[in-house]
Amino acid sequence: MTTNRSRWVFIILALIAGVGIGLAYGWVFDPVDFFDLTPDTLRTDYKADYVLMTAEAYRVEQDPGLAARRLAIFGTQSPAAIAAEGLDYARANGFSDADVTLMQELVTALQAWSGIR
Amino acid sequence: MKRIPWDIVLALLAGLGLGLVYSWMISPPRIVDAEPVALRADFKDQYRSAVAAAYNATGNRPRARARLSLLGDADPVEALNAQAQRMLASSAGGVSGEQFGHADQVAALALALDDDPDHALISTPTAEIINNAGNISTATSPPPPPDVPIALTETPEIIETQSTIIVGAVTPRPTRTSVPTLGAPFALTGQESLCDSNLPDGLLQVLVLNSNRRQLAGVEVVVTWDGGKEQFFTGLKTELGNGYADYIMTPEVTYAIQLARGSDVALGIVAPTCQTSSGETFFGGIKLTFQQP
Numbered sequence: 001m002t003t004n005r006s007r008w009v010f011i012i013l014a015l016i017a018g019v020g021i022g023l024a025y026g027w028v029f030d031p032v033d034f035f036d037l038t039p040d041t042l043r044t045d046y047k048a049d050y051v052l053m054t055a056e057a058y059r060v061e062q063d064p065g066l067a068a069r070r071l072a073i074f075g076t077q078s079p080a081a082i083a084a085e086g087l088d089y090a091r092a093n094g095f096s097d098a099d100v101t102l103m104q105e106l107v108t109a110l111q112a113w114s115g116i117r
Numbered sequence: 118m119k120r121i122p123w124d125i126v127l128a129l130l131a132g133l134g135l136g137l138v139y140s141w142m143i144s145p146p147r148i149v150d151a152e153p154v155a156l157r158a159d160f161k162d163q164y165r166s167a168v169a170a171a172y173n174a175t176g177n178r179p180r181a182r183a184r185l186s187l188l189g190d191a192d193p194v195e196a197l198n199a200q201a202q203r204m205l206a207s208s209a210g211g212v213s214g215e216q217f218g219h220a221d222q223v224a225a226l227a228l229a230l231d232d233d234p235d236h237a238l239i240s241t242p243t244a245e246i247i248n249n250a251g252n253i254s255t256a257t258s259p260p261p262p263p264d265v266p267i268a269l270t271e272t273p274e275i276i277e278t279q280s281t282i283i284v285g286a287v288t289p290r291p292t293r294t295s296v297p298t299l300g301a302p303f304a305l306t307g308q309e310s311l312c313d314s315n316l317p318d319g320l321l322q323v324l325v326l327n328s329n330r331r332q333l334a335g336v337e338v339v340v341t342w343d344g345g346k347e348q349f350f351t352g353l354k355t356e357l358g359n360g361y362a363d364y365i366m367t368p369e370v371t372y373a374i375q376l377a378r379g380s381d382v383a384l385g386i387v388a389p390t391c392q393t394s395s396g397e398t399f400f401g402g403i404k405l406t407f408q409q410p
Contacts, residue, residue: 011124022132
């Protein structure tokens with residue numbers, strides 16, 4: 001009886017160990033390769049560079065609606081908030097003054113544009 | 118001899134299988150910190166459009182090149198040309214008139230990169246990456262993220278003629294160049310009459326090439342005649358070539374054809390009168406070739 005019970009304990013322990021090994025392998029050692037991702041999954045520095053691109057274009061185009069549409073690919077946040085996040089990153093990571101100024105202009109324009117809408 | 122505990126081995130394998138199913142299929146790790154190369158194709162198009170718009174505003178070709186390399190296209194120029202065609206096609210279908218302007222920016226960036234003598238560097242830019250700790254490494258692919266200071270070891274249109282190492286945490290903004298130029302005006306290098314009864318009557322065919330004889334998509338062609346004017350774009354019939362465009366001329370009307378970006382003007386273009394072998398007459402076509410010198 002006791003031998004039978006300890007046998008079951010070993011089986012359950014082996015099952016749990018197997019699950020643990022499987023999870024570790026699938027999450028850490030060989031996670032799923034992703035493709036066809038959406039822009040909201042981009043690393044923060046890439047997002048900030050995208051905001052900078054939008055700001056560079058905005059400087060010439062002066063069209064906040066177009067800039068907002070460009071930033072809308074990042075999802076549910078407002079364009080002004082997305083631009084502000086990019087600006088925060090730029091300030092914290094030593095972007096050049098010229099780039100920060102461009103992004104600041106974009107943030108200001110989008111905040112005003114959001115207010116008008 | 119000790120017996121193998123098959124029940125325990127089977128339990129271990131079953132657990133392993135369950136763990137893999139859960140971690141790979143049911144709950145894969147949350148995606149964060151992705152790179153642009155992993156974006157879906159339509160988002161890559163938007164990314165390219167943003168790069169082109171920024172280039173259109175700043176004229177900063179090295180920066181545009183570095184940004185495009187993040188998308189991992191085998192040939193960024195081809196990718197830009199193909200995208201310009203798709204955008205023009207969707208605009209022509211009435212999806213969005215705004216895309217005409219964006220397509221022009223994308224095509225202009227393709228043209229600028231194609232004219233770049235360091236075009237070969239586009240897909241695998243070599244850059245020295247200097248991190249804040251002062252370590253230096255050389256990378257060919259993938260390129261550095263935008264927040265890492267880079268020093269491009271190339272000298273296109275930059276005043277400096279040797280490698281520059283930028284120390285400190287600044288973004289890759291090599292130099293601000295003046296207003297972007299689209300290259301020299303196109304020259305009319307070919308004009309021939311075509312008498313082919315299999316082609317539509319009065320077919321005007323236009324072929325636009327750059328200085329490397331590569332066909333250019335998204336180039337606006339302007340046709341004017343007494344009392345009228347029309348525009349059309351190259352690249353809408355990809356099966357005939359990226360730089361191909363056509364137009365049906367009205368018989369006995371004289372046209373002038375030029376490219377909107379600046380080119381020689383083909384004057385006095387009239388559909389020629391041709392004859393079949395059986396003696397029937399029909400209106401033939403004209404083929405014009407524009408090329409950058």
